[in-house]
Amino acid sequence: MTPTGISGLSYQTASRTGKTGDQGQYRYFPGETLTLSVGNLELATGVPVEPVITPLEFFTFEREALKIAGTTDEGLQSHRITEQQLIQNSDAVMNLTRFLMALNWRQRTSSGDGIEIRDRVIQQLNAALPLISEPIDFNVPRGEFALEEEEALSPANQLLAEICFYPPDDELCEEPPTLEAIENAPPQPEEAEDRDPDIEYSEDLRSKRERILKAIRTVGDVAVDTAEAYLTRELDILTTRLGIRYYLNEFVADLPASDTGIKTVNVKKIAGKPDLADIEAISTRDQDVVVHSFGWQSASVDYFLAGESGGESEILVNFKPSDTYRWVKKSLRVVIN
Known part of the structure; x- marks a missing residue:
């Protein structure tokens, strides 16, 4: 699953069921099709199996478009032109890629690492999935998919808001103090010797709330150009591997x-x-x-x-x-x- 791997995805073919390994590997027989999910959330279905698959091949329209090469300035056909057009123009590919990258435990792929979706993330995702306002649709416009306003979150962002990417006992996995609790808490004494270590003052609660809210991920944390760079890198690796054969x-x-x-x-x-x-x-x-x-x-x-x-x-x-x-x-x- 991509050259550098997407681990933790559930997959199913006519003969096999399992999870992608630490390098994104999965097992299949030639001629089968693939259904991919993250936990209970289906990502793609009916995908023809290949030794390595990228998000550009998850969706029918994009998969068919890849069969039509572009033409270079030299007058030769090139798949890279079509790949770049899809990366830039396909909302489905971009939405799915940003979502998967947001689920990545380390939240970075710039060093050449793949995407790691841990069991802890999947467990929280499954628990939160029934609570979101409507099903996640990767085909909506990318602005709608990443909607992040004070009173409105897209279904994808609602789901991400319920996932903590830290150990269970970490403070950042707690519910943030409410504004009411902050308002009702006593102010911090000016003198350090007057402060009680067993009391959470309003300033402490406000700082804690900010830390917890800042730790919540959204689709917008993965910039479009970052996702484009990731996809381009993965596709270029495949092109290089093919060329040396x-x-x-x-x-x-x-x-x-x-x-x-x-x-x-x-x-x-x-x-x-x-x-x-x-x-x-x-x-x-x-x-x-x-x-x-x-x-x-x-x-x-x-x-x-x-x-x-x-x-x-x-x-x-x-x-x-x-x-x-x-x-x-x-x-x-x-x-x-």
């Missing part, structure tokens, strides 16, 4: 200008045979090197020299493995002698 059979082709025959560069896969769904290729300098053809079945690109000695070009080979929506780009430098 593939390579071209050569990185530099040093050829004489007189050799104008068709040349071929092949996509290779570490410990396996490449199974591609699509491929495309361009030359960065058509006057020197021309891409003749390419084919996903053969996982290869054909090219020939068109320039004179001293010329060179890069052939950018862009391909999509059959088991992912992600594209991988590799390059071959062609030097003409």
